[in-house]
Amino acid sequence: MKVSFIKSGLSALLLAALLTGCSSNPVEEQQTSTDIEDTSVQTGQVDTSAIDESTVETVTADTVFYFDFDKALLKPESRAALLEHAASLQSNPRNVRLEGHADERGTREYNMALGERRANAVKEFMVLQGVSPGLIEVISYGEERAAAYGSNDDAWALNRRVELK
Amino acid sequence: MIGKSAKSSMVNGLLMLLLLALASPGYSELVIRVTKGNDQPTKIAVAPIAMGGVQAKEDISAIVEADLRRSGLFETIERRDMLAFPSRATDVYYRDWRLLGAEYLVAGNMQRIADGRYQVEFSLLNVSGQKTVLTHKVSGTLSQMRDLAHLISDKIYEEITGIRGAFSTRLAYVTATRINDKYTYRLNVADADGAREKLVLESREPIMSPAWSGDGKELAYVSFETGRPAIFRQNLVSAQRQQLTNFSGLNGAPSWSPDGKQMALVLSKDGNPEIYLLDLQSKQFSRLTRHFAIDTEPTWMPDGKHLLFTSDRGGTPQIYKLNIATKATERLTFSGNYNARPSLAPDGRTLAMVHRQSDTFHIASFDLKTGRMIELTETRLDESPTVAPNGAMLMYATKQGDRGVLAAVSLDAGVRYVLPSSRGDVREPAWSPFLR
Numbered sequence: 195m196k197v198s199f200i201k202s203g204l205s206a207l208l209l210a211a212l213l214t215g216c217s218s219n220p221v222e223e224q225q226t227s228t229d230i231e232d233t234s235v236q237t238g239q240v241d242t243s244a245i246d247e248s249t250v251e252t253v254t255a256d257t258v259f260y261f262d263f264d265k266a267l268l269k270p271e272s273r274a275a276l277l278e279h280a281a282s283l284q285s286n287p288r289n290v291r292l293e294g295h296a297d298e299r300g301t302r303e304y305n306m307a308l309g310e311r312r313a314n315a316v317k318e319f320m321v322l323q324g325v326s327p328g329l330i331e332v333i334s335y336g337e338e339r340a341a342a343y344g345s346n347d348d349a350w351a352l353n354r355r356v357e358l359k
Numbered sequence: 360m361i362g363k364s365a366k367s368s369m370v371n372g373l374l375m376l377l378l379l380a381l382a383s384p385g386y387s388e389l390v391i392r393v394t395k396g397n398d399q400p401t402k403i404a405v406a407p408i409a410m411g412g413v414q415a416k417e418d419i420s421a422i423v424e425a426d427l428r429r430s431g432l433f434e435t436i437e438r439r440d441m442l443a444f445p446s447r448a449t450d451v452y453y454r455d456w457r458l459l460g461a462e463y464l465v466a467g468n469m470q471r472i473a474d475g476r477y478q479v480e481f482s483l484l485n486v487s488g489q490k491t492v493l494t495h496k497v498s499g500t501l502s503q504m505r506d507l508a509h510l511i512s513d514k515i516y517e518e519i520t521g522i523r524g525a526f527s528t529r530l531a532y533v534t535a536t537r538i539n540d541k542y543t544y545r546l547n548v549a550d551a552d553g554a555r556e557k558l559v560l561e562s563r564e565p566i567m568s569p570a571w572s573g574d575g576k577e578l579a580y581v582s583f584e585t586g587r588p589a590i591f592r593q594n595l596v597s598a599q600r601q602q603l604t605n606f607s608g609l610n611g612a613p614s615w616s617p618d619g620k621q622m623a624l625v626l627s628k629d630g631n632p633e634i635y636l637l638d639l640q641s642k643q644f645s646r647l648t649r650h651f652a653i654d655t656e657p658t659w660m661p662d663g664k665h666l667l668f669t670s671d672r673g674g675t676p677q678i679y680k681l682n683i684a685t686k687a688t689e690r691l692t693f694s695g696n697y698n699a700r701p702s703l704a705p706d707g708r709t710l711a712m713v714h715r716q717s718d719t720f721h722i723a724s725f726d727l728k729t730g731r732m733i734e735l736t737e738t739r740l741d742e743s744p745t746v747a748p749n750g751a752m753l754m755y756a757t758k759q760g761d762r763g764v765l766a767a768v769s770l771d772a773g774v775r776y777v778l779p780s781s782r783g784d785v786r787e788p789a790w791s792p793f794l795r
Contacts, residue, residue: 264671264675264676264697298740299720299740300676300697300699300713300715300720300742301656301669301676301700301713301742301743302567302568302700302742302743302786302787303567303611303612303625303656303700304653304655304656304669304671304676304699306567306588306609306611306655307609307625307627307631307632307655308653310608310609310627310631310632311631311653314631332608333587333588334588335565335583336567338535338565338567338583339542339565343761344761345740345758345761
C-alpha cells in the first residue's frame with residue numbers, strides 16, 4: 195500500500211510540478227477545469243511533450259463511487275467518470291488502487307467482504323473497458339475508515355464507496 | 360522488527376497504565392440497569408473485609424459487591440446500612456442481617472502470611488438458615504488485590520447459583536481515536552469489569568477481529584500495518600507475535616479451534632471470500648467453502664468438527680453450519696433479512712448473532728434446537744456479540760451518541776449494563792475463556 199500510494203502520490207506530484215512548475219500538493223487531482231486551464235498556461239514554459247489531453251482529463255473525473263446498502267452494483271452516475279479513468283489508464287498506464295468501503299451498519303468482517311466486492315465491481319468494469327488487471331490493486335477497509343461521521347442516512351450514503359487512488 | 364514493535368508496545372502499555380491510573384475516575388461509575396421487572400435478585404451483604412492493618416489500594420469488598428451486582432442476580436446491601444462489620448463467621452449476629460433482609464452475608468479478614476503475600480479468609484453465610492455454607496482462603500501480593508476480589512466473587516457466585524463464576528476472566532477489544540483525521544487504533548485487554556486496561560498493539564492502520572486462543576494466552580487479530588490486512592497471533596505474556604497470513608485480498612476473521620491446533624479464517628485470494636483452515640503446526644491452508652457468495656465470520660462448535668459462519672449465498676446474510684470433514688453446509692437462520700457474526704454459548708446450543716429488525720441491528724439469541732430467536736438488545740447499532748465462558752452474559756458493541764461503547768446483557772435479557780470506557784470508539788469485544 196505504502197509503495198503504491200507513494201507512487202500515485204509521486205505521479206500526481208510530478209504532474210503538478212510539470213503543470214505548475216512549483217505546486218507540490220497531490221490534492222491537485224481535485225482541481226476544477228478552470229484551474230487546470232490556468233496552470234496549463236504555465237506549462238508552456240516547460241517541456242510539455244509528456245503531457246497530452248487525456249492526462250489532463252484524469253485529474254478532473256470523480257474518484258469516489260457510491261453504492262446502495264449491502265449492494266455492490268455500480269450506479270449509472272458512476273459510469274462517465276469510470277470510462278474516463280479507464281481511457282486514461284489505457285493511454286497512460288499506471289498503478290492504481292481501488293479502496294472499497296462500507297457504512298457502519300452490519301458486521302465488521304461482512305463489511306470487509308462487501309467493501310472488497312464493491313472495489314472488485316469497479317475493477318471489473320475498468321478491465322472490461324480494456325484496462326490491464328495488473329495495474330489495479332484492490333483493498334477493502336470495510337467500515338474501518340469512514341469518510342463521513344455520524345449515524346444517519348447521509349453519512350452512511352457517503353461511506354458506502356470505492357475510492358480510486 | 361517484530362521484536363522491536365513488541366517491545367515498544369509493552370512500553371506503551373506501561374505508559375497507558377500510568378495514564379489510566381491518573382485519569383480514570385474509578386470503576387464505581389459502572390451503570391447497571393436491571394430491565395426485567397419480575398426478577399427476584401438474591402439479597403446479599405458483603406461486609407468490608409477486616410484489613411488487619413494491611414494498606415491496600417483496592418477495596419476488595421467493594422469489588423466483590425460490584426461483581427455480584429453486575430451479574431444481575433444479586434442486590435447488595437449498602438455498607439452504611441450495616442449494623443456491624445463481622446470479619447469471621449463466629450462474629451455474626453444473624454438477627455442484624457435478617458432485619459436488613461439479607462439472604463446471604465460475606466464476612467472476611469486479611470492477614471499477611473509471608474513476605475509480600477497476603478491471605479483473605481472469607482465465609483459465606485446463609486442468614487435464615489444461620490449457617491456457614493462456605494469458608495475459603497485466597498492469597499496473593501498487594502498488586503493482586505483485584506484478582507483476589509474476583510476470585511472471591513467467583514466462589515460466592517458459584518456456591519449460590521450453581522454456575523461457575525466468570526469474574527476472573529478478561530476482555531479484549533479495539534479502540535479507535537481520531538485526531539485531525541489521523542486515526543490511532545489500539546488493541547487492549549482488560550479485566551471483565553473493564554478495569555486494568557493493558558495495551559496489546561497500537562497502530563495508525565486498522566486493527567480488527569481479536570480472537571482468544573483456547574488457553575487464554577494468545578490473541579489472533581487482523582492488522583493493516585503492512586498496508587493490507589494480515590492475520591497475526593500474539594502471546595500476551597511475552598508480547599511475541601507472528602504474522603500468519605499475507606495473501607492478496609481479505610485476510611480476516613480468525614477463530615482458534617477448541618484444541619488450539621487450527622485456525623479458521625477468511626481469505627479472498629482465489630477471487631471472493633472463502634473459509635479456510637490453517638494448520639498452525641504445518642502452516643498448511645485448506646479451503647472449506649466454494650461459493651461465489653460472501654462466506655465469512657467462522658466460529659467453532661465445541662465438538663471441533665463443525666463451524667458456523669455467515670454467508671449471503673441465499674441472497675441475504677444468514678448463519679450456516681459447515682461440517683469440516685464432508686464440507687456439507689446447512690442454513691440455520693431464516694427469520695429476518697440479516698443474521699450475521701455467530702457467537703456460540705458454551706452450551707453449544709445458544710447462538711448469539713447480529714440480527715436486523717426493521718432497519719435496526721440488535722443482538723439476538725437463537726436456540727439451535729428449537730429455532731427460537733429472541734432479541735436481547737434494544738439499541739440500534741449493536742454488533743460483535745461475545746458470550747462469557749460461563750454462558751451467563753454476553754458483551755457486545757453499541758453506540759452512545761456517536762461514540763462506540765461496550766455493553767453487556769444477560770442471555771435471558773434480564774440485566775444490561777454499559778462498560779465505562781477510557782476514550783475513543785470502543786468496539787469488537789472478545790470475552791476470554793476461563794483463565795484458571
